[in-house]
Amino acid sequence: MSTLLIDIALFTILTVIGLAIARIRQLFAVAMLSGLFSLTCACIFVLQDAVDVAFTEAAVGAGMTTVLFLGALALTRSREESTPRSRSLPAMLAALATGALLIYASLDLPGFAAADAPVHRHPLTARYLQDSPSEIGIPNVVTSVLASYRGYDTFGEVVVVFTAGIAVLMLLGRGAATSVSAPARVQPLHQQNRVLRVVAKLLIPFILLFALYVQFHGDYGPGGGFQAGVIFASGLILYALVFGLDAARAVAPLAVLRGLASLGVLLYGGVGVATLLLGGAFLEYGRLGGGDALAGQHLGILLVELGVGICVTAAMILLFFSFAGRGAGRPGKTDE
Amino acid sequence: MIAHLPVLQVVMPLLAAPLCVLVRRPTAAWAVFLAAATLCFGCALALWAQVQAGGTLRYAIGNWPAPFGIEYVVDAANVPLLVLVSLLGLATALFARRSVQDEIEPARSYLYYACLCLYLSGLLGIAITGDAFNVFVFLEISSLSAYALIALGRRRQALLAAFRYLVMGTVGGTFLLIGIGLMYALTGTLNMADLAERIPALYGNRALSAALGFIAVGLAIKAAVFPLHAWQPDAYSEAPSAASLLLAGAGAKVAIYAFLRYAFGVFGAELVSERLPLAQIALLAGIAAMLIGSAVACFQTDLKRLLAWSSIGQVGYIVTGLGLATRQGLAAAYLHLVNHGLIKAGLFAAAGIVLLRLGSVRLDALAGLAQRMPWTFAAILIGGLSLIGVPLSAGFVSKWALAQALVAGQHWWMLAAMLASSLLALVYVGRVVEVMWFRTPPAAAPAELTSVGMPLTAWALVLLTLALGIDGSGLARLADAAAATLLGAGR
C-alpha cells in the first residue's frame, strides 16, 4: 500500500515535470527540469527493482546530460526560446496518433508485475536467475547478463560511447595550439570562492575513490563500468569547474584522453580476440581461465568492465572538454 | 578462423576505428580504413562461398546458445547484402583518400576515417545479426557516425541537415525500441528465430500488431521511405562525397533489409499482408515515392540533390516489391536493392569527381561537361540510363523483375505508375545530359585530377552495373533465394 502511494506520488511529479518542460520557455529552467525528470525516473526505477538502471539513469541522465545541456546553453548564449510557431497542430496530431496506437497496444499487454507474464515464463529467466551462479558465479545477475551472456551488446554500447566522443571531438574540438582559455580578466573560480575550493578539494578524492569502488564492486551490487566511468569523469569535471579548464587539461591532456578512449574499446575487443585465439568463440570468457570456466568468466568480466570504465571516463571527459573549450561562439561565423 | 568469420566481419572494422584514432596522421588512418575495408570484403566473399556450399551459418557469440546469448545468422537473405555493403565500403576507402584530402581539414581527417569505419561496421552489424535488440545497438552506431559524417560537409547547411537527420533518426530508433519492447513483453525473448516460433500463436494480439507498426515506422524513417523522407535530400547532398557514396549506396538498403527481416522473417507474411493492411500501405507508399521522388528530381538545380530525390523514387520501387508480399515481389525488391546500391554509389562517386575538378555540383556549372571531362560524363550517362531502366543496364533487370511481379498480381495501375516514374526518370536524366552535352562549356579548364582511386571507384561500380545488366541471372537467382529464405523462415 505504501509503495502504491509512493508510486502515485512519483508518477504525478513526473507527469507535472513533463508538462512543465513542454510549456516553459526559459531554456535554463527546462534544462534543470529535464535533470529532475531523470532523477525522478531513477527513483521510480528503484521502486521497480531496477537498481543498476536507477544508478545509471541518475549518473548519466540527471548528471551528465544536464551538464551537457547547460554547456550548450552557455555556448549558444540562449536564454529564452522564441515563440513556437504554428506547427503545434500537426505535432499534436502525430503525438496523439502515436499515443493512441500505444494505448491500443497496452490493452493486450500482460498486467504489471504479473508472475505469469511471458517475460517471466520464458526459459531465459530460469537460466539467468538459477543457472548463472554455476555458470558465471557472481551475485549481480544484471552484470552477468550485461557482461557475459549479452556481452556483445555491451561491446556495441562501448563503441557508441566512443563514437559520441570522437564525433563531438570532430565537431567541436580545437587543436592544442589554439586552445581557448577563459579571458584573463575573469578570476578562476577557485580564487574567488574559498568555500568552493576547500570543499572541492575534500570531495574530489572521495568521488574518485567511489568511482573505483563502483567499478570493481559491480559484480556484487549495483555498479559496473558505465556508472564508474561517469562518476570518475564527474570528479574531473568538478575539478575543471572550480580550478579552471587549463588546470584540468594539465591533468588530462587531450592526447591521453583520445588514447584512453581508444584503449577502452581495444581492451574490450581485445578480450574477444584473445578468446578467439584461445580456441573459443568471440567473447567466450571461459577460455581465459585455463581449465576453469568460472575463473575465466570472472577474469573476462573484470577486463571488459575495465575496458568499459576506461572508455566511458575518457569519452565523458572529452565531451566536457570539447564543450568547455569551445569558448564563446561568435554569431555569423561560418565553420572553418 | 574460418568458423569465426561471421563475427570477424563486424569486429574488424569496429576495432579499426580506435586504431584510426590512435595513428593520428591522415594517410596512416586512411591506410587502416583501407585495410579494414579490404579484409571485410574478403570476409564477406568467404561467407558467401560458405553459405552457397553449406546453407545457413549460425554463430553463437560467447558460446552462449541462442536465445540465452546473441547469435549471428548468415543465410541467403543477408549474404548478398553483406557483399554489397563491404564492396561499397572498399569502394569508399579507395575513393576517400583524395576526396577527404580535398573536402575535410587534415587535422580532423583521422577522426573522419574512424567514423567511416564505425559506419561500415554498424551497417554490417545490422545485416548479419539474429538478435532483435542487437539490431538497435548497431543501428545507433551507424546512425551516430552518419550524423558526424554528414555534419562535416562544406556548407553550413550540412550542420542543419545533420541535426534534422539526428532528430528524425532518433525518433525512428526509439520507435524501433518500442516495437522491440512490445515484442519482448509478449514473448519473453529477443532472438529472431525464437520470436518467429512464438509469434504465430499471438496473431490477433493488439500489442503485436502495434509492435509491427512501430518497427515499420521506425525503419521507414531510417530508410527515407515516403512520406518520412524529409531528412534525406539535404543529408545526401550536403554530406562530403566519400560519405554520400556509402550513405546513398548502403544506408537506406540496410534499413530496408532490417524491415524485411523483421516483417517476413520474424512476424510472418501472414500478419504483414493478410491480417494487417501493412503490405497495402507499403504499396501505396512505394507508388507515391516512385512518382513524387522522380517528379521532384526533375526540378532540381543541384546534381547531388537530384540524385538524392532520385533515390527516394528508386526506394519506392523496392518498397512496392516488398508490399506485394509475394516471392516474386520480394525477389524483385531485393534485386533492386542491390542494383540501386551499386548504381547510386557509382553516380555519387562521379559527382564527387565533378566536385573535385569543378568545385561545384550545381547543374549550371556542369555545362559542357561532356567535352571537358568525357570519361566522367560517360560514367554519369551509364548510371543515368540504369536509373531509367534502359535494357542492358542493371536498372532494367530489376525493373523488369518488378514489372513481372506486378503483372503476376494483376496490378495494372501500379504497373502504369511504374512506367510513368521511368518516364520521369528519363526527364531528369535527360536534363542532366542536356546540360552536360549540349551547352557550351565556360572558358576555365577543370582542375587536374590527381587521383587514381576516385575514377577507379566510379568506373568499377558503373562497369559492375553494366555487367549485371548484361547478365543479371546470377543476381536474380540470389535474390530469389533471399526471398525464399525470408518467406520460409520459421513457417
Added chain:
Amino acid sequence: MIVTHYNYWIAMVLMMIGLYVVMSHANLVKKLIGLNVFQVAVFLLYISLGKIENGTAPILDAAFTTYSHPLPHVLILTAIVVGVATTAVGLALAVRIHEAYGTISEDEALQRDQQERDAA
C-alpha cells in the same frame, strides 16, 4: 485494468509529451530535451515489464527467492548510454549551428538560408 496497466499508460502519456515537444518546437535545444523525455519514457515502459510481484532486485542472495527479471535492465542500460551519446552529438551540432547561423531556432536558420538563396 487500471491497477494492472497504469504504469504503461503513464509511460505512454510521457512519450506523447516528449514526441510533441520534439515536433512542435523550433528551438534546437528544446527539441533535444523533448527527445530525452521521449526516450526516458520508453525506458519506463521497458523496466515495468521486468517487475514481478514480491520480487526484489536481481542480485542473488540467500534471503530472497523471487527476483525481477534482469534482461530489461540490461537492455535499458544500453539504451540510456545510447541516449546520452545522441544528446551529446545533437548538442555539439546545435553549438556549431549557432556559430554558423547566429541562432538556434530551426525556423530562423532556414529563413536565413532562404534569404541567402534569394539574394544570390
